Amino acid sequence: MTGTDSFSEEAVWGDLANIPADPPKMRDICDKCGRPVPVCWCSALPTQPFNPKSRIILLQHPAEEKRALRTAPMLSVGLAPGKCLIYKGKKFPKFDSELESILTDRKSLLLFPSAASVPIEQLDLSEGPFNLILIDGTWPQAKAIYTCSTVLHGMRQVKLVSSGNSSYIIRTQPTDGCLSTLETAIEALSILERDDSYREQLLRPLHALCQFQLDKGAVTHQSKEFLIKHNQYPKLIGRRLNKLLRNADNLKGRKDPEEDDAEEKH
Structure with missing residues (x-):
């Protein structure tokens, strides 16, 4: 070994020895939304969680949980405990007796754009309150969950006739008029509860999230x-x-x- 090699090896080991043993300090995380505190959207939430008569049940594809900009937590913390239930998986009910009882309940509605779906605006609301089931994922993921979960095929199905474009402007939607799962759930609740304040207040965290991202250099996305x-x-x-x-x-x-x-x- 030459003197140069010895010096180089010594320098490398010296550099390694100077690496701190403790991991770098992570940013503080909000206990409620799970976001870093500087970009927490909890200040945009309603003062008190909404307590609708109906409830939302999300059948969530596992990939959704890995997204950095998830919106499902906005729904779960914006509504009272027990009014937004989230089940994760690619096939349902997956031996879950509680979920199976929900999916087979005559007051459960699947919000899904099939040929058999009827506009949610045409429902007889006196039949409620309802369990409103939504599939949370990209369209291919949602379609795959629906195909694999045969219990969904026999459910009463409804659809939402959208009257505008998504407020989730930092994410590309397939077509004009497509809404995120959060927006779809809120729009449906506004109709079922006959209360526009759901739409007005529960979307504020989404607006805050988009503004945070735009301030950091994100751009608006067209469909x-x-x-x-x-x-x-x-x-x-x-x-x-x-x-x-x-x-x-x-x-x-x-x-x-x-x-x-x-x-x-x-």
Whole structure:
């Protein structure tokens, strides 16, 4: 070994010896929302949790829990204890007797855009209160959960006729009019409870979260439908996305995309 090699090895070991034994100090985390304190959105929550007659049950894909910008906690802490239940998995009820009793209850409704779904606005609210079941995940994940969970197929199914675009502007939605799970649940509760304050107050944490991210350099996201329509989508359109966009056009009563372009020009 040369003197140079000896010196280099000695320097390396010296550097290693200077590495602190204790792990670096982590940022303080909010006990309620689980976010770092500087970007905690709890100050935007209602003064008191809402206590609706109906309750929300989320069937959550495991991948959702790993997302840094999750919105399900906004719902669980914005509502009174027991009014938002979250079950994680890819197939349900997965030998869970409590969940099975909920899914088979005649007052349980699955909020899912199937051919058998009826607008939630057409429900006879005197039949409530309801258990409103939502699948929390991306559309492919939600569809896979629905396909694998045969108990869901026989449930009474409802859909939400959206009247605007998502406020979750830092996340790309598939089509215009698509809402996040949080927004869908809040909109549905506003209808079931006949109370617009659900919509007005429970969305404030989402607005705060988006503003935090925008202040840190995030940008607003248009839907894939918007980007494709304006020739700004950076990827090739796959068969699944193309089908989803066609279905969205049908729901909006469109006949031909070119007709839409012509209408916008007038």
